[in-house]
Amino acid sequence: MAPVGVKRRRMLAPLPEGLRQIHAAFEGIAHQPDTVGEVLKRACETVWPSEKGDLFQWSAVLDVLDAELGKEDAAKEIVIAALRFTRTLLENCSNRHVYNSYEHLQRLLESPDWEVVVCVLRVLSVLATPRSTRQLIGEAQFVSRLTALSSTWTGSTDGLVSLSACCREDVSAWMAQGTTVRMQLYRTGGEGQEGKGEGLTVINIHNAHTCLGDTEEIFQRIVDEHSVPAAHHFALKTRLRLARAFPDLEARRQWVRVHMMATTLL
Incomplete structure (x- = not known):
């Protein structure tokens, strides 16, 4: 017993x-x-x-x-x-x-x-x-990643391009918005690199799909140029991937799927 x-x-x-x-x-x-x-x-x-x-x-x-x-x-x-x-x-x-x-x-x-x-x-x-x-x-690391994956094109949770529009073959009317990386972040005093103080940083990159280099190379250039803190890397890379995927129909549909799955988990 x-x-x-x-x-x-x-x-x-x-x-x-x-x-x-x-x-x-x-x-x-x-x-x-x-x-x-x-x-x-x-x-x-x-x-x-x-x-x-x-x-x-x-x-x-x-x-x-x-x-x-x-x-x-x-x-x-x-x-x-x-x-x-x-x-x-x-x-x-x-x-x-x-x-x-x-x-x-x-x-x-x-x-x-x-x-x-x-x-x-x-x-x-x-x-x-x-x-x-x-x-x-529900821990912070998962929530931050799922929130980033639930974003739509233009880098905001409500977006300027509807999901239904993203699934169409012709997206020429939304190409400018869809291929733009927009992100705002606030850097605290301890997060910036040397020479970069605290304050609001605005990242606005047009025609991301035409930038030279692969996504990882472009991402690293943006991080270096804007001194993006590590806490914002995943969100930035996700928005960059979305913008570069926008011209391709199959890629758009795939990321719409990711968006919907991530949203249901939040």
Whole structure:
């Protein structure tokens, strides 16, 4: 009998055969790391049984997924598959509070690839359901990133270009607004670089899609020129990516999707 005041741990039922094989395959990655892609592919194709599982049983697998998501040079296919199986586990298991890879989700929200961002938002949408994990998504780091992703073109939450207009093929009437990066930030005394005092900074860049260099290079030039504090980097980069994506129909539709998903999480 368990001592008084100590909660007796519930015995976990054995995993069904199909899931047991997937679990064993993840454990084998430690000895054969080059099989991670194949294992993730099998895992994502696995049909989960009707019975709900327990995330405690998948802690070793979560460690593998955490390691893959933590790699800076991980292939896009591996990252997306790891996020998809993470979502599968969270959707089909209780005790979601066991999940603890939030720092990787925060970093991956900065990915230049919209598919990765969408996969992260889908994981967050599952974590937003129970109160035990919802409060973690409500932390300042997540809220600031989700707020930035919920912005529309022209860099404000209400925007000058409607979402319906962004989904049309012809956006010539809104090209000037859509390709402009607008941002206002207030720099405190301790945030500025040497020679930059506190005060209001206004960033206004027209035709961002024609700027020389890739998005990262342009972003760094803006940061250096305006001495943008680190706390505003994600919002600035997001608005720059939006402006540079505006001329492309598919890119606009993808970022409208990101906007709507981020908005529902706030």
